[in-house]
Amino acid sequence: MNRVLAAIFLSAVSYGASFHIDSYRLSATVNGQNFSSTDAPLAIDYALIGILDVPTLRITGNFGFYNGDYPFGYPGKIFPDSAISLRFTDVTVSCTGGTGSCDPWSVNLQSSFEASQVGGGAILPGISAATFVGIDGTVSNGVLPALGLIYRNVSDFTFFENVGGYFSDAKYGSQTTIPFGGNSSSAQVLLWSDRLPTGTTLSMPGSVWLSFEQAVPGVAAVPEPGTIFLVSAAFVGAWWLRRQPK
Numbered sequence: 001m002n003r004v005l006a007a008i009f010l011s012a013v014s015y016g017a018s019f020h021i022d023s024y025r026l027s028a029t030v031n032g033q034n035f036s037s038t039d040a041p042l043a044i045d046y047a048l049i050g051i052l053d054v055p056t057l058r059i060t061g062n063f064g065f066y067n068g069d070y071p072f073g074y075p076g077k078i079f080p081d082s083a084i085s086l087r088f089t090d091v092t093v094s095c096t097g098g099t100g101s102c103d104p105w106s107v108n109l110q111s112s113f114e115a116s117q118v119g120g121g122a123i124l125p126g127i128s129a130a131t132f133v134g135i136d137g138t139v140s141n142g143v144l145p146a147l148g149l150i151y152r153n154v155s156d157f158t159f160f161e162n163v164g165g166y167f168s169d170a171k172y173g174s175q176t177t178i179p180f181g182g183n184s185s186s187a188q189v190l191l192w193s194d195r196l197p198t199g200t201t202l203s204m205p206g207s208v209w210l211s212f213e214q215a216v217p218g219v220a221a222v223p224e225p226g227t228i229f230l231v232s233a234a235f236v237g238a239w240w241l242r243r244q245p246k
Helices: 002-013 225-240
Strands: 018-030 033-038 042-048 056-067 084-096 105-118 126-139 147-151 154-158 166-179 184-193 200-204 208-215
Touching (some): 018 056, 033 042, 056 105, 084 105, 084 184, 166 208, 184 208
Antiparallel strands (some): 018 033, 042 056, 084 200, 084 208, 126 200, 126 208, 147 154
């Protein structure tokens, strides 16, 4: 069923052009602590250990590029036969021990990358891509704290769609141009949360994602953002719902 939904979604917003990522750099900042990686997925393991009756906050997850369902190993190994995306997967955020709650936290995910054209036809200076950003997960005690996501010109949005401890949301991010010819592109997503009461765990196996739906400038008209969002709202949640990285 997920495969069918994915095909419908891609046909609605993608126009057959594609680009290949030649090289990339990943970085993340968690409450001021920096992580980085070049041409390989970035593993994040952050812990703020409490003392005495102060709870311990821990954030773990893997940040990297995906080609459809498949994570990039190294550039050049996988061509984008479906949507390229950045995903923060297998995420667990926990507050344990002590009494009270863990302080508010944030994870700033960043990538810079170089892209090149895939396919025949005239050589293009770049490619236009509609971006979508989203999240899904569960909260252990069913009580979701204020949880937010910021990407580019999308105003901060929080997730209160909480049914039985499961939460999710997805939004159209913006139309962006990805240049070719050795020019660099960048992407940045900020995930934040209010205080987590001790004993609370956020689990996000499919997690935070930013996808690039590709379109060649001048070849096909780009839908209005409202049209794209209506299509994405119908399919993107089901597409990414509880997807496990392979």
